[in-house]
Amino acid sequence: MLKIGFVGAGTVGTALAVRLSQKDCPVVAISDRSITSAQKLAKLVTNCHVCHTAQEVADAAELVFITTPDDAIAGVASGIQWHAGQSVVHCSGVHSIDILESARRLEAAVGSFHPLQTFASVNQAIDNLPGSAFALEAEEPLLSRLKELTSLLNGNWVELKPRDKVLYHAAAVFACNYLVTLVKLAVDLWQDFGVPPEEATKSLLPLLKGTINNIDKVGLPDCLTGPISRGDLGTIDKHLNVLKANNSSLLNTYKELGLQTIPIALAKGKIDKGKAKELKALLSLRRK
Ligand SMILES: NC(=O)c1ccc[n+]([C@@H]2O[C@H](COP(=O)([O-])OP(=O)(O)OC[C@H]3O[C@@H](n4cnc5c(N)ncnc54)[C@H](OP(=O)(O)O)[C@@H]3O)[C@@H](O)[C@H]2O)c1
Structure with missing residues (x-):
């Protein structure tokens, strides 16, 4: 190892x-700008030496x-000061291995190892890490070593080229950060009928979990439900009217997400092209 x-x-x-240390990988050295x-x-790790500099870590580890x-x-x-035979890896989701160019010039192997996961705290990160997907960039033999590490963490991997990294990270923002934003928007709307944020979040959580479960078990596009999947123009018209009247700053967001939802409904096959066209017209209409 x-x-x-x-x-x-x-x-x-x-x-x-x-x-990794729980899987018998020897984690031998650690440094931080704060000792x-x-x-x-x-x-938290057996036989791990605290180093005062990053160079000491590089001297102790392969x-x-x-x-x-x-x-x-x-x-x-x-x-x-890197040397041949060493490997250096970063965990950024947006940067490619090109930011490790200085190490590559000194003949170290360079890679990136991005856990596609959300870590809000250290304890929650330790809990959530196993089973995550990892985005990898590296050349052989480092690539194979990084793949082995993902297996030890019960995860799977996707290999990326440097040019793919930013787009990959933007996709993660949609799936993770903007999901939080959408929940916050829903919770805020519940304030309008007098339900406090904690209670609203608690009530919305089973719906969220059910949605994620459907994405997992039923898959895209069949997991889509709701008025767009059914082609319910009247319901959507009511939503647009109430938002226009009470929460007009959300109207464009609702419309834009609706327009992005139409192709999913079409792919599911519950609406035809004619209904998709009507939905598109309704969601594109400027409301006075
Ligand atoms: N958090 C996530 O959800 C997540 C998910 C996937 C990937 N990542 C990636 O993982 C990497 C680390 O993120 P993180 O969330 O673990 O960050 P973090 O919790 O802020 O930890 C970074 C650590 O590095 C230390 N540090 C800062 N500058 C340093 C320097 N020049 N030399 C040595 N140590 C230094 C910090 O010390 P101080 O505490 O003194 O600042 C801190 O202990 C990033 O590349 C990030 O993009 C994060």
Whole structure:
């Protein structure tokens, strides 16, 4: 097993170090700009040495994960004297391996290893990491090693080219961050009929879980339900009117999402092209 080191003892660094060490990967060294953070992580992993510099980590480990915030990755990598036979990997979802160019010039193998997961806290990251998908970039033999690590974490992987990375990350923003935004919009609408945010969230959660369950079990496009999937023009017209009257700032968002939903309904086959055209006209109409 390769000796592994981490530079950056935050959420992702801690979750990876803890979970990989539980699978008998030797996590031998850790550094952070705050020694306290490094010490905290080291307490969770057996035989992990707290280092004062990133260079010490690179000297002790064969595979170094740079798990700092994105903006610090290039600076950390360029501050280390790498050598052939070493590997360095970052975990950013948006940056390609090109930001590790300084390490590649010194003949280290470079890669990226992005957990496609949302980590709001360290404990929740340790819980959520296993079973995640990982986006990988690397050349062989590092690529195979990174694939092995995803297996140890019970995850699967997708291999990306450097040019794909930004689009891949934008897709993650739709699936994760904007889902949060949509729930917040729904919770806010419940305020209009007097239900407090906590109660609204609690009531909406089974619907959300049911939707995710349907995406998982039934799949796209058949998991789509609701007025657009049925072609219920009258219902949609009522929604547009009530939003226009009470929450006009949401009208364009509702319309735009509706327009994006029509092709899913068509693919499901519950509406025909004629109904899709009528839906499109209704959702494109400017309301006075
Ligand atoms: N969080 C997520 O949901 C998530 C998901 C997938 C991928 N990622 C990626 O994982 C990487 C790490 O993100 P994170 O959420 O774990 O960040 P984080 O919780 O903020 O942790 C980053 C750690 O790096 C330390 N640090 C900052 N600058 C440093 C430097 N120059 N040298 C050494 N240590 C430094 C920070 O110290 P301080 O505490 O003193 O600032 C902190 O302990 C990023 O590339 C991110 O894009 C994050």
